[in-house]
Amino acid sequence: MTRPRGTRPSPGAGPGTGLDRLALNQATTERWTVAEAVDGCVRAGIGAIGLWRRQVAEAGLPESVAAVRRAGLHISSLCRGGFFTVTDPALRAESLADNRRAIDEAAALEADVLVLVCGGLPPGSRDLAGARRAVADALDELAPYAQQSGVRLGIEPLHPMFCADRCVVSTLGQALDLARRYPTEAVGVVVDTYHVWWDPDLDARIAEAGDRIASFQVCDWVVPLPADMLLGRGHVGDGYIDFAPIAAAVDAAGYTGWVEVEIFNERVWDAPGDETLRTMRERFAAVYPVSS
Amino acid sequence: MTRPRGTRPSPGAGPGTGLDRLALNQATTERWTVAEAVDGCVRAGIGAIGLWRRQVAEAGLPESVAAVRRAGLHISSLCRGGFFTVTDPALRAESLADNRRAIDEAAALEADVLVLVCGGLPPGSRDLAGARRAVADALDELAPYAQQSGVRLGIEPLHPMFCADRCVVSTLGQALDLARRYPTEAVGVVVDTYHVWWDPDLDARIAEAGDRIASFQVCDWVVPLPADMLLGRGHVGDGYIDFAPIAAAVDAAGYTGWVEVEIFNERVWDAPGDETLRTMRERFAAVYPVSS
Numbered sequence A, B: 001m002t003r004p005r006g007t008r009p010s011p012g013a014g015p016g017t018g019l020d021r022l023a024l025n026q027a028t029t030e031r032w033t034v035a036e037a038v039d040g041c042v043r044a045g046i047g048a049i050g051l052w053r054r055q056v057a058e059a060g061l062p063e064s065v066a067a068v069r070r071a072g073l074h075i076s077s078l079c080r081g082g083f084f085t086v087t088d089p090a091l092r093a094e095s096l097a098d099n100r101r102a103i104d105e106a107a108a109l110e111a112d113v114l115v116l117v118c119g120g121l122p123p124g125s126r127d128l129a130g131a132r133r134a135v136a137d138a139l140d141e142l143a144p145y146a147q148q149s150g151v152r153l154g155i156e157p158l159h160p161m162f163c164a165d166r167c168v169v170s171t172l173g174q175a176l177d178l179a180r181r182y183p184t185e186a187v188g189v190v191v192d193t194y195h196v197w198w199d200p201d202l203d204a205r206i207a208e209a210g211d212r213i214a215s216f217q218v219c220d221w222v223v224p225l226p227a228d229m230l231l232g233r234g235h236v237g238d239g240y241i242d243f244a245p246i247a248a249a250v251d252a253a254g255y256t257g258w259v260e261v262e263i264f265n266e267r268v269w270d271a272p273g274d275e276t277l278r279t280m281r282e283r284f285a286a287v288y289p290v291s292s
Helices: A034-044 A053-059 A061-071 A089-109 A128-148 A172-179 A202-212 A243-252 A266-270 A273-286 B034-044 B053-059 B061-071 B089-109 B128-148 B172-179 B202-212 B243-252 B266-270 B273-286
Strands: A022-025 A048-052 A074-082 A114-117 A153-155 A187-192 A213-218 A259-261 B022-025 B048-052 B074-082 B114-117 B153-155 B187-192 B213-218 B259-261
Touching: A022 A034, A022 A074, A022 A273, A034 A048, A034 A053, A034 A061, A034 A273, A048 A053, A048 A061, A053 A061, A053 A074, A053 A089, A061 A089, A074 A089, A089 A114, A089 A128, A128 A153, A128 A172, A128 A187, A153 A172, A153 A213, A172 A187, A172 A202, A187 A202, A202 A213, A202 A243, A213 A243, A259 A273, B022 B034, B022 B074, B022 B273, B034 B048, B034 B053, B034 B061, B034 B273, B048 B053, B048 B061, B053 B061, B053 B074, B053 B089, B061 B089, B074 B089, B089 B114, B089 B128, B128 B153, B128 B172, B128 B187, B153 B172, B153 B213, B172 B187, B172 B202, B187 B202, B202 B213, B202 B243, B213 B243, B259 B273
Parallel strands: A022 A048, A022 A259, A048 A074, A074 A114, A114 A153, A153 A187, A187 A213, A213 A259, B022 B048, B022 B259, B048 B074, B074 B114, B114 B153, B153 B187, B187 B213, B213 B259
Antiparallel strands: none
């Protein structure tokens, strides 16, 4: 019997008690293999992991499934599908085929969600509206396949500074508008504090999202951003984001799933993985403060 | 008799014909003094200039007014006031006093608008909602003074990547919500393509803005951004923004004012000013394409 997607593995713990919901997104320990990350989670008492396709491919899909099951971990997400905005027909067919493979992998892993980063403007294009339509068209093709496969797609709005080159879905509201065209169990949205913290409509959109929230990820906004903006994220507490109200809003919307720490940062990657996981645990109190 | 604010100085030209609306924002030729920038505009046949307070202070306010008047130029904006989010009472009083001086300067210059960059999170603070309230509070104090002085304030939403450190007003919708609390002639909004191009609600918000649009600024989004994000802007055509539909929407909303090119970019600053103005003129065809 598979556990209902998004539930926590410690049924005794009350909702929102914190560490029992902490999950490692593998991007945070970029240099660990699947086996190393799984072992690290076990040592740190972290109950779930978000895996990345590259590392899963390196380890082998059946081997990854086996390693995770043996350790008793839950798979909170698979990262990632998407990149839907290519216009060349051959490249588009290739992208859709790759996304179907990603759905198959998410099904094999019984991941709570397949995270989608939808793609930026195609090379040489300035047609933002067209790129956004291409995302909707690709979802039309993939959502039924995901649903048949028992996989939930999670549309992740990326910070507007990635609109040109990585993701034309820039706000939670926009992700919700896309997701609502499909059944809730087939398509949800990903709330990542790094991407949405600035949004003046954030509280309203989270409340509206309700059971569409398929994943909740945390990391902090640090300033100055490094030259490579992709690697400018910080541990919870290192930056400007007030996590507790966002987490409370996500919970109030009905989300009871895992909370992944996903940090892209060279300095975090250079640190020993066990130290990174210790820091994650310590800092998580800022996400779910223990009420006195 | 002063010209109605925001009108173009060439009444013979039809609306939207392009170059007759082109204005130089002085930030684009950062190393030119007011006198040099004014002379450059005259040589290039550019009819208006957006001035910066630092350069105006260096040249002297009466001298700046005289130089601009002598050349027959219009002043499309004064940049800038704002930075309202300081919490220390003494610093807050100082900020408000400085903004009153900026209003006085804008009045002396008969600038179409005093551009406001509202400020980021105060040092050590994560209270984004509080910082946003501080902006509204400061506007409550300044709007009546601006109106008495015949100066229009322009709230500029800055790209969400500046939310932490420069401006907690991140969307045009948010700027409009703030502006609407005051008379239209006292407080408007600034539409800068660089800051708003990604916004999925942009068309709707521009239409809604109507005569609240106090300034329209253009420059392009280039990738990768340089280490200093403030200096990552490009000449029209160098990046990802589709200018013509945005300009058409701004015009359809009723804006008939100047269109400033404002580019923060070290390489542009290193180029000879006359060359920069020539490039501005050439590239402006992408903002208002001549219909065949």
